[in-house]
Amino acid sequence: DGGITQSPKYLFRKEGQNVTLSCEQNLNHDAMYWYRQDPGQGLRLIYYSQIVNDFQKGDIAEGYSVSREKKESFPLTVTSAQKNPTAFYLCASSVQGLSGNTIYFGEGSWLTVV
Amino acid sequence: GNSVTQMEGPVTLSEEAFLTINCTYTATGYPSLFWYVQYPGEGLQLLLKATKADDKGSNKGFEATYRKETTSFHLEKGSVQVSDSAVYFCALSKANAGNMLTFGGGTRLMVKP
Numbered sequence: 522d523g524g525i526t527q528s529p530k531y532l533f534r535k536e537g538q539n540v541t542l543s544c545e546q547n548l549n550h551d552a553m554y555w556y557r558q559d560p561g562q563g564l565r566l567i568y569y570s571q572i573v574n575d576f577q578k579g580d581i582a583e584g585y586s587v588s589r590e591k592k593e594s595f596p597l598t599v600t601s602a603q604k605n606p607t608a609f610y611l612c613a614s615s616v617q618g619l620s621g622n623t624i625y626f627g628e629g630s631w632l633t634v635v
Numbered sequence: 636g637n638s639v640t641q642m643e644g645p646v647t648l649s650e651e652a653f654l655t656i657n658c659t660y661t662a663t664g665y666p667s668l669f670w671y672v673q674y675p676g677e678g679l680q681l682l683l684k685a686t687k688a689d690d691k692g693s694n695k696g697f698e699a700t701y702r703k704e705t706t707s708f709h710l711e712k713g714s715v716q717v718s719d720s721a722v723y724f725c726a727l728s729k730a731n732a733g734n735m736l737t738f739g740g741g742t743r744l745m746v747k748p
Binding site: 625 | 672676677678679680681684724727728734735736738739740741
């Protein structure tokens, strides 16, 4: 089935550790996105990529890093510089181009700092 | 910049009641408008969308009409079910902003039997 796969579903991080969240899509979409969701709140954009080997900061990029070496993959690294990383992380993708193209989401990854 | 405002929840209804969740937006030009639904512990699923003024998006009994004059995209359903209990997000996107979504804060709907 076509879709977006995020892994792991649940991840625990110790203080000072970097962790990487995986996002893979087989929809042949050009654009990919990472959003952060805090409990009871909306989504905020961390990073996005409209094409391979290119990505842009979103509204809350500090403490995060990404790469886009392949069209299908857009991993997110939560670094130790991110002071409050406990949240629900959502990866998304869309066909690049015209306004109105639907953005599809993965199932999300829960990250907890212990 | 772009922004989306939706009514705060939770909204608590009895089964078969009429649902309205208000959503207004601020954007230049003509954004596309979306409603997404999030069930507990899951990602977001597209519920419906509208890409130009006066368009009506509909799906699973839910409807929303793109009102340019009032910059609104209110979500409605004539008869809610317990299974509709979820968080609903209104969002907009613009092609000249990389097609990125700007979300409202979400509205939790709780439907009681």
